[in-house]
Amino acid sequence: xxxxxxxxxxxxxxxxxxxxxxxxxxxxxxxxxxxxxxxxxxxxxxxxxxxxxxxxxxxxxxxxxxxxxxxxxxxxxxxxxxxxxxxxxxxxxxxxxxx
Numbered sequence: 001x002x003x004x005x006x007x008x009x010x011x012x013x014x015x016x017x018x019x020x021x022x023x024x025x026x027x028x029x030x031x032x033x034x035x036x037x038x039x040x041x042x043x044x045x046x047x048x049x050x051x052x053x054x055x056x057x058x059x060x061x062x063x064x065x066x067x068x069x070x071x072x073x074x075x076x077x078x079x080x081x082x083x084x085x086x087x088x089x090x091x092x093x094x095x096x097x098x099x
Contacts, residue, residue, distance in 0.1 A: 013069055014099040017080070019092040029072075029098075030065050033089040038064070072098050 015032065017025040025032060042060045043052035052060065064087050071081040080093045 013072075015072070015096060016099055017084075017088070017090060017093055017096045019090075019094055024090050024093070025088075026099075029069055030061070032065065032068070032087075034061060034064055034087055035089045038087050072096065 013029045014027060015025070015029045016023060017032075039052065039057060039060055040050065042064060043049045043056050046060060046063065047056050049056050064083075068081075068083055068087060071083045075081050075096075078095045078097055080096050084096060085093060
């Protein structure tokens with residue numbers, strides 16, 4: 001009952017994104033830069049909040065990065081999916097891979 005051993009949390013996925021041969025982002029998927037326009041649109045959709053507070057922004061970011069993660073898990077060609085191209089505030093994405 002007390003002092004139960006905690007199970008390890010699942011490792012957070014990392015991603016490497018390239019524009020041609022240049023790496024434009026490498027880091028945790030949860031920290032990927034999201035376009036402000038997308039954050040506002042999704043905040044309105046999820047919370048009816050056109051001026052999202054920090055809590056709503058964070059909740060939207062969690063949802064969007066989970067959608068991206070699911071898309072990337074299904075992608076094996078290394079080509080960026082539609083959600084990554086739509087959500088990420090990164091220029092000229094040509095390839096991506098989960099690390």
